[in-house]
Amino acid sequence: MPELPEVETLCRQLNTVLQGQEILRIDIMDPRLGSVERKRGGSGKVIPGTFTRKVAELIGQRVAAVTRRGKYIQLQMNGGMTVELHLRMSGRLLYLAADKPLSPSIVPYCRLTIGLSAGILLLIDPRRFATFAVQPDKIAPVLPDDPLEGLPARRLLEIARTRRMPVKSFLMDQRLVAGIGNIYACEILFAAGIDPRRPACNLTTVEWRKVSKAAKAILCRAVACRGTTVSDWRDLFGCIGTNQNHLEVYSRQAEPCRRCGGSIQRITLGGRGTWFCPICQK
DNA sequence: TATAATGTTAGACT
DNA sequence: AAGTCTAACATTAT
Numbered sequence: 001m002p003e004l005p006e007v008e009t010l011c012r013q014l015n016t017v018l019q020g021q022e023i024l025r026i027d028i029m030d031p032r033l034g035s036v037e038r039k040r041g042g043s044g045k046v047i048p049g050t051f052t053r054k055v056a057e058l059i060g061q062r063v064a065a066v067t068r069r070g071k072y073i074q075l076q077m078n079g080g081m082t083v084e085l086h087l088r089m090s091g092r093l094l095y096l097a098a099d100k101p102l103s104p105s106i107v108p109y110c111r112l113t114i115g116l117s118a119g120i121l122l123l124i125d126p127r128r129f130a131t132f133a134v135q136p137d138k139i140a141p142v143l144p145d146d147p148l149e150g151l152p153a154r155r156l157l158e159i160a161r162t163r164r165m166p167v168k169s170f171l172m173d174q175r176l177v178a179g180i181g182n183i184y185a186c187e188i189l190f191a192a193g194i195d196p197r198r199p200a201c202n203l204t205t206v207e208w209r210k211v212s213k214a215a216k217a218i219l220c221r222a223v224a225c226r227g228t229t230v231s232d233w234r235d236l237f238g239c240i241g242t243n244q245n246h247l248e249v250y251s252r253q254a255e256p257c258r259r260c261g262g263s264i265q266r267i268t269l270g271g272r273g274t275w276f277c278p279i280c281q282k
Numbered sequence: 283t284a285t286a287a288t289g290t291t292a293g294a295c296t
Numbered sequence: 297a298a299g300t301c302t303a304a305c306a307t308t309a310t
Binding site for chain 1: 286287288
Binding site for chain 1: 299300302303306307
């Protein structure tokens with residue numbers, strides 16, 4: 001569910017609320033959260049009990065800072081460990097201050113709770129794709145370019161030079177560009193006037209410049225709006241975002257393009273729904 | 283009942 | 297070998 005702007009929203013809110021708090025307890029309601037980490041995390045050998053031990057080591061540590069890498073949320077602990085969360089399709093985080101009456105056990109789809117000195121952090125995830133990992137050390141900083149840090153046209157041109165994949169798939173490839181998902185890929189390409197099916201290697205410098213500008217504008221506004229709530233996205237405090245009011249193409253099949261009046265088309269690219277205006281996007 | 287949903291990735295192709 | 301495509305993951309909503 002969450003893309004870069006939603007994860008960035010959560011990180012900013014987590015920072016205001018979590019910094020300096022001590023972890024008092026961790027309850028994992030969904031055993032999948034542990035097993036997935038063991039299967040995919042680390043390289044190679046699986047030592048039984050390692051995950052449980054690492055989780056236990058977090059108790060008593062304090063949150064130093066909350067950072068983001070693409071769509072990953074990282075709680076940097078003062079002891080040097082890092083908790084890394086990925087919300088995937090349907091994950092949400094909810095923070096309840098200790099003086100709020102709501103009990104976590106009555107929150108539907110609550111898969112994990114982290115009890116802190118002044119409140120409780122809940123991971124809510126109906127589809128159970130979210131992941132929770134504990135790293136012994138600080139995680140290496142960002143690998144791919146992060147559009148919020150600036151995604152220069154010449155860099156895009158360089159990465160795309162050998163890629164024949166559709167430009168939309170290119171923008172959504174987390175190994176190449178960090179944080180862009182389905183909603184914002186569609187919106188960015190509409191703003192840039194580029195057909196999502198175009199092979200990435202065929203875009204000109206001028207076109208990449210448009211993509212770069214559009215990415216920054218679209219994502220910054222979405223962060224300012226605290227994300228896009230088209231179905232179930234909520235921020236850390238349960239509030240909806242407002243960026244859905246700015247969507248030009250996503251989920252607007254057969255509706256009129258606000259720029260030219262033509263009909264928005266829906267196609268499938270890389271297995272994902274893709275909306276665009278065939279008149280405005282070439 | 284069949285399809286699609288804001289994500290990622292292992293494995294199969296090319 | 298590297299790039300690309302597909303199915304799978306689990307669950308709900310339309």
